[in-house]
Amino acid sequence: MIALTFALLLLTLFLFGRGYWQHIALPKLQNQRLKLQLVRVKHQGQYLKLWLQHPDGLLLPKAKAGQHILLYGKDLQGKPVSRAYSLAQDCSQQRYYQLVIKAETQGRLSQALFAHLKVGDLVESSYPRGHFLLNRSRKPLVLVAGGVGITPMLAMAYAAIRQQRQVFLVYQARRLEDIIFYPLLRRLPRLQLRIALTQPPEGWQGFKGRIDAGYLYKLAGPQAQYYFCASAKMVEQLIYDLGILGAQNCYAELFSASASEQSFPIEINGVFADSQGHKSVLDAILAARVPLNYDCKGGSCGLCKVQVVKGEYQQVLEPSMSCGGDEVLACCIQPTSALVLSAEIEAEKPSSEPSSGLIAVTTTHT
Structure with missing residues (x-):
């Protein structure tokens, strides 16, 4: 009886601690x-x-x-x-x-x-934030970067080398001079670097053109972990094709989501927008000239928070800011049905900028 009471006490403390972290401590740290x-x-x-x-x-x-x-x-x-x-x-x-x-x-x-x-x-x-993290494992690792997407891949390469894993880094770029950290990457011990150029210089002996899933699969096989940080179109195609080949663990951080090909009505504070052709609910709302407050458009600033009154949606980017109850970040979702939203509308709409940073979304094949 004493053991059961002690176990229940520990469970209560754990749940209280987790709730305190998620709803009080973490939001304070994020701000x-x-x-x-x-x-x-x-x-x-x-x-x-x-x-x-x-x-x-x-x-x-x-x-x-x-x-x-x-x-x-x-x-x-x-x-x-x-x-x-x-x-x-x-x-x-x-x-x-x-x-x-x-x-x-x-x-x-x-x-x-x-x-x-x-x-x-x-x-x-x-403070450092984000959910695009390297899983601790002994499995072979394939890191795929496009352009400035090398930044989180470099950090992961260091961590994986310390884990004594087999590490492949496949870097897709247009020209050799576009390769960031090229001298450093060539010197990293136990890193197997593969450069793919779409505009290679004369006499280039490396990979020419765009990499495909078959090339990646041959590097490490079905049991490897594959991490991607590149454009949405490139990443989505590679992950889809790797899934067909049998790769079970694919994780990606997208520059942004792909544009929605489906048409769903979005109502926010009595104004209507349409999802088709837009990368997120936020983009659709802004196209309808609704002055919803926003900044990063990538799930980090938390300014585009809306309340879902009715309808279904899918998460296309993983937000770094925590949301409670029925609230979501409009930049991180696309509708999968008619959607009714509620939000506090700002009097002035900020200017738009494509985000230079990379926000995480994780995709896993099962």
């Missing part, structure tokens, strides 16, 4: 910000590499391989903006955060960073 100092800047074509440290030299909050941080700043018009950027580093160390930022043509934050950021500047960031 906290770090003050970081830029200690090094390096330009590589259309990419900007940043090294950020604590101004007083203290250790930074520990991150897991695959996570990202939000950077907070102002665009060229002086309006507040935030964007998510994956940590491109060995996450076993806590001395600095390294980021790689692509200069988006219409990028509100990236354009401002390229124009004004300099060594010594102080910036604000979130």
